[in-house]
Each structure stands twice: as C-alpha cells, then as structure tokens.
Amino acid sequence: MAIYGKSIRIYLKDGTVTGIRFGEIVNQTIMSVACPRNRVSELKSYSEANRPGVYFLFGIDGETGDTKAYIGEAENVYERLQDHLAKKEFWNEVIFFVSKDENLTKSHVKYLESNTIRIANTTKRYIIENGNQSQASSLPPADRDAMEEFLVYMKLLLGVFGHKFLEELSPIKFINKEYTSLDDFSKIDNQLVNDEKIIELSLSVSGLNAKAIQTDEGIVVLQNSEVAKEIRSSLSMGYRELREKLINNETIKLVDNKYIFQKNYLFNSATPAAAIIVGYNISGPQTWKDQYGKTLKDIEEQKIK
Secondary structure, eight states: OOOOOOOEEEEETTSOTTSOEEEEETTSSEEEEEEEGGGGGGGGGOGGGGSOEEEEEEEEOTTTOOEEEEEEEESSHHHHHHHHHHHOOSEEEEEEEEETTOOOOHHHHHHHHHHHHHHHHHHOOSEETTTTOOOOOOOOHHHHHHHHHHHHHHHHHHHHTTOOTTSOSOOEEETTEEESOOSOGGGOOTTBOOOTTOEEEEEEETTEEEEEEEETTEEEEOTTOEEESSOOTTSOHHHHHHHHHHHHTTSEEEETTEEEESSOEEESSHHHHHHHHHTSOOOHHHHOBOTTSOBHHHHHHHHHO
16 A cells, blocks of 8 residues: 655644644644643633544653553543543643544544554553543444544644654564564564665674664664663663663563563664663664674664765
8 A cells, every 4th residue: 555645734823832732634624732731721712622522631650750641532622621630630731633524423532532542552652541441432334434544643643743652663564464563573584675764683692682673763672572680880870760660660570580571662772772681881783783793883874875
C-alpha cells in the first residue's frame, strides 16, 4: 500500500505553544484541541468542546515519575472535564478529538476509546491509568472502517502535539509481510527490506548480548536483551539514575547473574543504551554493530559520504 504525505494545520489560539491549540488534517473532518489544565474553563465557549469526543489526560505518575495518561470518551467533552478537574490531580494537559461535521455518536467515541486503550497497552510507552477499563463497542462495517481511519489521524495529531504513545516502538518491514512490532529478534532474516531509517543492531561485550533497532526516535533495545548485574565507578550519575529507574519500574529484572529487559525500551541515542547495558561509560556508536559487524559510527559516516 502506498504511503502518502499529510498536511496538518495547527492554530495557536493566543500565539503561544503552551496555550490552547487547535489541530486538523487538511481535507479531513477530524478536529483536535490541546489545552493546559489551568485553562479548561475557557473551553466552555468553544462548540468543539461541547460535542461527543474522545479525550486524553496527560501528566506524571507520582510513584515512577513516568508519563501517565487517562483515556476517556464523553457525549459532552467539556462537562466530563469538569468532573476530572475535581477528581483527578495528576494531569496538566488534555487533548480531545471531535468531528467537524458533528457526525460522531456515543457508539463511535466508545469504539475509539476502547481501541486507543488497547493500542496504548500494547505500545507500553505511557502508564495508562484506566488500562483495564476497555470495553469493545460494536459498529456496522462502514462505521467501523470510518473510525479506524479516524484513529489513524488521531495518532498523527497526538504525535504532532508531542505524545507518540500510540506509535509502536520498533516498526519493522519485511518483503511480502509487515510486523508492527518486534519482540523476537530471530524474526529478522535476509528478507529485511533495506530501509535506511531502520537498522538492526547488536551488542556483545563481556559476555552480555543485546539486540536493538535504530529508528527515527533513537535506539530501541529489544526484550530479552542482557544487562550487567554490577556497575563500575565510571558510570555517570545520570546513567545510574536511569538504570535505577529501569530496575524500579521492572523494565529490567534480575535473572540469575544478569538483568534482562522485560520489554522493548526506547533510548534517545546509542550511548546511554550501551552504558546502561554494560554498566560503565562507553561509546554507543562504536559499540553497537549491524549484522555485518560494521559499527553504528561507520554506518553514520558512510551515510554522510
């Protein structure tokens, strides 16, 4: 299937990136509104906020320090947000989605809510406060397809507003088949499409073995990758804190004499990914290698040339 570009229009209500923002995809009926918590009262005067829609509350989890979200639906988004202002303290931003042609019904938004919770539980990027409350909504085939398309546009607009939590960490494409995620590195074989944006990597140091994928966002270390049990004094404080966080939130667990990644985890660059794994400061670009033994540094230099 061919992939086409999308044009997105963002309107900053008061000319700032922290205020109320409206987002839409050109020539589509979807409308999104992002609003800080302290300005929710202003939404009352906007017709968009008084329609049926699906909404996302974003904030920080008090126990782990990770980003947290609540996913909900309402026949009147503004009225539901008033209840959340009184009962939920963690969030500081809301983003909601409605239809410009006002054709979304209660059944439609319940379908969107159910599927976004399901996707968020799969990607595991954010803590989802109501992750166990998803109930499937039945729709006629035509409506279901329309909502699946609506969901694709929701993902795009959420990403533009800075929340990519509905996107898979490691999209991998193969000839004649496509994987939306990669939990088993053994699936990679010679059929891998030569996509310059996606590079499969491995790290083998001091008896440790780890696998990763380089994507547009950084380095995704894959589930079952190994991590040193002990750290050295050279490991910088920032990496120590990140490692401790990964242990506390059980992203990595101690198994025998090594820690093991329990899920895919995104690092913003190669060096922290390598340092966390080996337990001391190390150059990521010179440590991570592709299937031919070429370092990430060599790959990057070759691309420049």
